[in-house]
C-alpha cells in the first residue's frame with residue numbers, strides 16, 4: 001500500500017496491519033527469546049486475575065539481533081513518523097505470552113486527560129497522534145484463535161459515554177469489538193487512543209506470544225524511566241542512529257544529529 005492509503009486506513013480504523021515485516025524464521029527466533037525471559041503473571045495489566053496463565057518478558061533489547069532491528073524498521077518507522085513526529089522516542093518494549101485458556105484483556109485506552117501522550121487529532125489532512133504502539137504478531141491470529149482486539153474507529157469518538165456505558169458497549173463479545181486478523185510476521189500499529197485489548201487465546205498448540213514497541217514524540221515521556229528497561233543495559237549494542245530513540249525528551253537546544261530519527 002502507498003503511504004497515502006496507509007494513513008487513510010490508520011485514520012479510519014485507528015490501527016493498521018502491515019504484513020510481512022518479519023519472516024517466519026524471525027518470528028520463531030523472537031518467540032523463543034521472549035519465552036526464555038517469561039515471568040508468570042498473577043494479574044494482567046488491568047489487574048484482572050490470570051493465575052499464571054499469562055507471562056511478561058522484559059529486557060528484550062539486551063537480546064540484540066532482531067529486537068534491535070525492529071527499533072527503526074523502515075516500513076514501520078515511516079508510518080510512525082508520519083503520524084507522531086519526525087523525531088521519535090521508543091519508550092517501552094515488552095513481550096506478553098497468553099497461554100491457552102488465559103482470559104481476555106478488557107478494552108482500555110490511553111486517557112485523553114494525559115494530553116501530551118494520548119491525543120489524536122487530524123488537521124488539514126495531517127494526523128497528529130501521541131503515543132502509538134507497534135504490536136508484532138508472531139503467530140497467525142484471527143477470530144478463531146483470539147488475539148489483539150479493538151473497537152475500530154473508537155479513537156475518533158464524538159459522543160461522550162460514561163464509563164459504565166463503555167463497559168457495557170465494549171464488552172469482549174460485543175459486535176463493536178473486532179479481533180484483528182493478521183498473519184505471523186505482521187506489525188499491527190495502533191494509536192493508544194483506540195480502545196483495545198485482547199480476546200481469549202484459543203489455540204491449544206501454541207501460546208500467543210506478542211511483542212510491543214511503544215513510541216512517543218521525542219519531546220514527550222509518558223513512562224517513568226525507572227519503569228522501563230535501563231539504557232545502560234543495552235546501550236553498547238546500539239548504533240549512533242538507534243541511540244537517538246532513547247535520549248531524554250527535548251525540543252530545542254540539543255545536539256545536531258543526523259540519521260533517520262535525527
Ligand SMILES: O=C(O)CCC(=O)C(=O)O
Nearest residue numbers: 045147148149196197198
Ligand atoms: O494483547 C494485546 O494484544 C493487547 C495488549 C495491551 O493492550 C497492552 O499491553 O496494553
